[in-house]
Amino acid sequence: MQSRITIEVDFENGNRPVIQILSAASDDVRDNLVSSFLQSLQHTSRWATFEYKGLYERSSADGVKQRWFIKPIAPMEELDNEMNLMRAEVIRRMEMFNNKEGTCSGRRVRLDLNTPAELAIRAAMKEVEGTGASPILTDAIILLEKAFNLVADYIDTKEVTKQS
Numbered sequence: 249m250q251s252r253i254t255i256e257v258d259f260e261n262g263n264r265p266v267i268q269i270l271s272a273a274s275d276d277v278r279d280n281l282v283s284s285f286l287q288s289l290q291h292t293s294r295w296a297t298f299e300y301k302g303l304y305e306r307s308s309a310d311g312v313k314q315r316w317f318i319k320p321i322a323p324m325e326e327l328d329n330e331m332n333l334m335r336a337e338v339i340r341r342m343e344m345f346n347n348k349e350g351t352c353s354g355r356r357v358r359l360d361l362n363t364p365a366e367l368a369i370r371a372a373m374k375e376v377e378g379t380g381a382s383p384i385l386t387d388a389i390i391l392l393e394k395a396f397n398l399v400a401d402y403i404d405t406k407e408v409t410k411q412s
Contacts, residue, residue, distance in 0.1 A: 249274070249276045249278045249279055250272030250273070250274045250276065250279050251269070251270055251271050251272050251274075251278065251279045251282040251283075252268075252269070252270040253267065253268070253269050253270075253282070254267070254268050254270075255267055255268070256268045267318075269282060269286065271283055271286055285320070288320045288322070289320045295320070295321040295327070295330065296318050296319060296320050296321060297317075297318070297319050297321055297330065298316055298317075298318055299316065299317045299318075299319065300314070300315075300316055300359035300360060300367075301315040301316065301317055302314075302315060302367075303315065314360045328381045329377045329378055329380075329381070330377075332377055332381055332385065332386055332389070333373070333374075333377045333389065335386060336373075336386055336389040336390055336393060337393075339386075339390060355400075355403075355404065355407075356396075356397075356400045356404075363399075363403055365399050365403075366396060366399055366400060366403070369392055369395055369396040369399065370396065372392055373389055373392045373393070373396075376388050376389055376392065377389065
């Protein structure tokens with residue numbers, strides 16, 4: 249295999265961790281998989297989704313792991329839905345920052361720390377986004393985000409009570 253996928257430090261941009269892909273052509277099936285993944289970006293997109301898929305356990309010897317999928321966003325098929333989701337997130341953040349009491353628990357943005365109820369609301373948001381592009385659907389996403397925050401508030405309150 250000539251291609252490499254590694255986690256590196258981007259020293260030019262504040263030492264942020266990045267996933268680096270070095271792609272090389274060869275007859276190796278793994279090199280062809282890397283090439284196919286990169287080609288699925290259609291050379292017109294810089295965007296991908298990072299989806300949390302929950303816990304993964306192949307065998308007891310491997311142990312339980314957190315599972316994530318990194319998938320290219322197809323510009324023609326999926327970009328509008330992803331843009332609507334981003335728009336809803338921007339609106340949510342603006343509302344949060346306009347509310348002087350608005351806070352956001354670090355647990356809420358860590359999918360691996362979300363409860364099944366929070367993950368279900370996130371899944372519902374994704375389904376609504378897949379329905380199409382419409383201001384009505386954006387309103388639905390905003391309401392689902394409010395529902396998520398109410399559930400998260402409850403979970404956070406339970407956590408604080410446990411620690412007291």
